[in-house]
Amino acid sequence: MEGGDQAYYYKFVPFGLGRQACPGAGFANRVMSLALAALIQCFEWERISEEEADMSEGTGITMPKAKPLEAMCKSHHSMSPCPPFFRNYVRFRTLSDSVMP
């Protein structure tokens, strides 16, 4: 691995380091895993077109996407009863929080 293992571990530091590091990091990581798992398990996802998602990074300290992700989802058939709103595909778009235009 380029730069050794240490360099790899400090490439992404979302919770800070040292004495002031975020004490909620363990909790936040678990909640994010659960939230992502729920989105995958409870909904059927589709792309809005044949185009692949653009994963390039925008500018800013929160690693915003350069282009927001747009996708469609509807509730998985195992989710019953589900709110009527999610029975047909609904289109979503991630917020764009890039600080530069």
Ligand code: HEM
């Ligand atoms: C994705 C979620 C979160 C991110 C990205 C995040 C990130 C951070 C960052 C960058 C810091 C500053 C570290 C530093 O000054 O070096 C911080 C501090 C802190 N975070 Fe979080 N945090 C998250 C969730 C949480 C949660 C869920 C809690 C509590 C349940 C929490 C409680 C705190 C506290 C109390 C501090 C101040 C620590 C201190 O100054 O001693 N955070 N967080």
